Amino acid sequence: MNKRLDSERTLIPTQPEAPLFSSVDDVSARLAETGYLASPAVATTVFLAARLGKPLLVEGPAGVGKTELAKAVAQVAKARLIRLQCYEGVDESRALYEWNHAKQLLRISAGRDESWDETRTDIFSEEFLLPRPLLTAIRGDEPTVLLIDETDKADVEMEGLLLEVLSDFQVTVPELGTITATRRPFVVLTSNAGRELSEALRRRCLFLHIGFPEEELERRIVRLKVPGLGAALAESVVRVVGALRAMDLRKVPSVAETIDWAHTLLALGADTLDEAVVRDTLGVILKHQDDVQKAAAKLDLDAL
Amino acid sequence: MSGVEERITGLVGALRAHGVRIGTGESVDAALAVEALGFADRDLLREGLAATLLHGPGQRAVFDPVFDLYFPRGVGGPGTEGAGxxxxxxxxxxxxxxxxxxxxxxxxxxxxxxxxxxxxxxxxxxxxxxxxxxxxxxxxxxxxxxxxxxxxxxxxxxxxxxxxxxxxxxxxxxxxxxxxxxxxxxxxxxxxDEIARRAVRPTADRVDFLYAGRDQLAELRRTVQPLARKLATRLAARRRRAARGTIDLRRTLRSSLSTGGVPMRPVLRRRRPARPELVLLCDVSGSVSGFSDFTMLLVQALHDQFSKIRVFAFVNRLDEVTGLLEHGRADPDGLGARIRAEARLTGWHGSSDYGVALGEFTERYGATVGPRTTVFVLGDARTNMSDPNLAAVRELARSARRVYWLNPEPRAQWGTGDSAAPEYAELVEMHECRTARQLGALIGGLLPV
Incomplete structure (x- = not known):
């Protein structure tokens, strides 16, 4: 690398502890140990997120393992997983911190003879602070993985709050001052793209789009999650699901549905796919009646 | 490794030319990613650069071909003697x-x-x-x-x-x-750099409706649902903000009497929670049908945001197609063909005639437009040299709450040849709407709340 980049390198604080992963292959291998089979794209991005110390924004259709990825990384890093589930109306007091009002009132009424100044400094101390996920993740000394799930469900105001946390890994509590992370958490944000996240938030993150896996990877996932299923049947299952995804359906089947279907077939004791089995179990992978009809027509299930 | 930073800045420049917004910070991250990953594995490099430079899934379609140009698999020919x-x-x-x-x-x-x-x-x-x-x-x-x-x-x-x-x-x-x-x-x-700008196809939402090919239109149709979801949340947010309303001075003063004339509690103007009505007039003649189809599907996908949506299609006669559109959700590809087959859109000839069609609308369906209705007219305003019937548009603008005209032609071409765009633009608000991206911005901004 040339000089100019080297000098800018120092601007980004490096983590004092040993790097989480040594190489991309290391990421794949260790994630695989926990039962998460990562595509090269996923492994590369996780590696970079750990190396550059940047949050990871994961987008993709439902059921491709966005949340699972965060859990797997936590398991690999032997880190504590702190999860902030976003929903419409989630606010500072749910995400960041809150003062324990009831306890503060008790404290005030307990110390009747104290002067006001003493009481005031006391009731705005750490003891009366209720940390919520974001603050917990920043204050922790042990390695943490912070999962901010379904970020798109939260309101725009919430994004503004996240900006401070994600760019500087610090939180400002007016009564206490600014709390800076001693150890940067590994941050994963997930989004179903229900709402366009702001450009400012995207800019602070590494972007990863998890799509549907390649046929070969999906076959391995099915074999791993449903060990009882025969190799030939697993292959047929993945091929049919691949064909369904190429159709123009309202809700295309995801990896979760593939696994469900594999479980169903196993429970039914099917050895091979045939018209009758597929027709009876199509409801497991397709969730809309028009989709089922369309797929049945395209796979000519009625041709028998 | 000299030349690496040139490659990266070249790549970034080409991506920016395609409308991907990349700041200096991302370029630096990209260089760090290259440093961390090395050049051993080209696919890892591709994923690493994509992770640091891109912000959305749609940009990947532009990124991959550009990456192939700046970090090619090899140089020169394959090296083997040309096989038959x-x-x-x-x-x-x-x-x-x-x-x-x-x-x-x-x-x-x-x-x-x-x-x-x-x-x-x-x-x-x-x-x-x-x-x-x-x-x-x-x-x-x-x-x-x-x-x-x-x-x-x-x-x-x-x-x-x-x-x-x-x-x-x-x-x-x-x-x-x-x-x-x-x-x-x-x-x-x-x-x-030249090839990266010219020969790489832009993302689907930046393709001109008028020049989009079949597969690009099909790709666009797949973006209808996500776009509609985005617009719906944007509308809901605007509606929430609008519902807070402005201060009602008269009632604030009245209530301040009980506090000795001090307005302790401001009273906000209440809005009547009525959902707006929408009427779409779409030119579906050959030249602009891709644009109209896409817009119809988009508006239909937004149907739960409105109390009533009515869609009319015309070439030189006009007919209501609202019903066709509801069934169109299952099969968006065939929508255009079905509209042309099932609705009466043409009279004596097959070319579009805005004057006659707009006149027919005010005559037959004039009652559908009321003070709560917002009307969108979609078309290039090319009248084939016939009478533009400005009186009908004036009538429409008078009776509706708002009338917007979305024109898929570039603004520079308005008024050239047989286009009556300037005449219409004097009567109603006309916007240039060439790409899906522009359409999304316009719909999000113009739709009534």
Whole structure:
């Protein structure tokens, strides 16, 4: 690398502890140990997120393992997983911190003879602070993985709050001052793209789009999650699901549905796919009646 | 490693030219990613750069071809002596049967080298993907590959009925590989930055409606649902903000009497929670049908945001197509054809006539437009030299709450030839709406709350 980049390198604080992963292959291998089979794209991005110390924004259709990825990384890093589930109306007091009002009132009424100044400094101390996920993740000394799930469900105001946390890994509590992370958490944000996240938030993150896996990877996932299923049947299952995804359906089947279907077939004791089995179990992978009809027509299930 | 930073800045520049917004910070991150990943594995490098530079899934379609230009798989020809067409076809059939991507990439390089070259003098020669594919004809290998694969494992399984589609998809992959390879070879001769700007297709939402091909329109239709969801949340947010309203001075003063004239509690103006009505008038004649179809689907997907949506289509006669559109959700591709088949849109001739169609609307359906209705007119305002019937538009503008005209032509072309755009624009608000991106911004901003 040339000089100019080297000098800018120092601007980004490096983590004092040993790097989480040594190489991309290391990421794949260790994630695989926990039962998460990562595509090269996923492994590369996780590696970079750990190396550059940047949050990871994961987008993709439902059921491709966005949340699972965060859990797997936590398991690999032997880190504590702190999860902030976003929903419409989630606010500072749910995400960041809150003062324990009831306890503060008790404290005030307990110390009747104290002067006001003493009481005031006391009731705005750490003891009366209720940390919520974001603050917990920043204050922790042990390695943490912070999962901010379904970020798109939260309101725009919430994004503004996240900006401070994600760019500087610090939180400002007016009564206490600014709390800076001693150890940067590994941050994963997930989004179903229900709402366009702001450009400012995207800019602070590494972007990863998890799509549907390649046929070969999906076959391995099915074999791993449903060990009882025969190799030939697993292959047929993945091929049919691949064909369904190429159709123009309202809700295309995801990896979760593939696994469900594999479980169903196993429970039914099917050895091979045939018209009758597929027709009876199509409801497991397709969730809309028009989709089922369309797929049945395209796979000519009625041709028998 | 000199030249790496030039490659990265060149790549970033080309992406910016395609409308991907990348700041300096991301460029630095990209360089850090390159440092961390090294050059050993090209696919890792691709993913690493994508993770640091891109912000959304739609940008990937632009990124991949640009990456292939700036970080090519190799330099020059494949190095082997040009194989004959028949031999290439044999080997391609094997590669397709085995679904061997790396072999297919190698074959694409050889095919472009052997079959795609044209011109002889330096400066006018080059490589053409079209010519390569035209000579190689990979699509005709379908039957042969099917027999190959079928013969190998008996072909009795259920999944084998999917084989045709799978092979078609593999052939499509091969075609993409050939296009990439031809672009790379041309870029070696000419200016790489130039090729990256010109020869890489823009993302679907930046394609001009008027020039979009069939597959681009199909790709656009797939973006209807996500776009509608985004617009719906944006509308809901605007509605929430609007519901807070402004201060009602009279009632604030009245209530302040109880606090001695001090307005302790401001009273806000309450809005009547009425959902707006929407009327769409769409020109569906050949020239602008892609635009109209897309907009109709988009508005239909937003239907739960409105109390009433009515959609009218016209060429030179006008007819209501609201019902057709509801069924159109299941099969968006056939929508245009069905509208033209089932609705009475043409009278004596087949070219569009805005004057007659707008007149017919005010005459037959004038009652559908009331003070709560917002009207969108979609079309290029090209009247084929007939009377633009400005009186009808004036009448429409008078009775409706708002009338907007979305014109898929670039603003510079308004008023040229038979376009009556300036005349109409004097009466109603006319906006240029050339791409899906512009349409999304306009719909999000103009739709009533």
């Amino acid at each position: 067409r028949d031999e290439l076809r044999d080997r391609l059939a094997e590669a397709l049967a085995a679904d061997d991507r790396s072999l297919m990439a190698r074959l694409a390089a050889e095919a472009v080298d052997g079959l795609g070259g044209y011109g002889s003098s330096p400066g006018s020669d080059g490589w053409s993907a079209y010519q390569t594919l035209d000579r190689l004809r990979p699509q005709t290998l379908l039957a042969r590959v099917r027999d190959d694969v079928g013969g190998r494992d008996g072909g009795a399984g259920f999944a084998d009925r999917l084989l045709d589609d799978e092979i078609r998809r593999r052939i499509e992959v091969f075609r993409q590989l050939v296009a990439t390879e031809a672009r790379r070879r041309v870029a070696e001769r000419r200016d790489r």
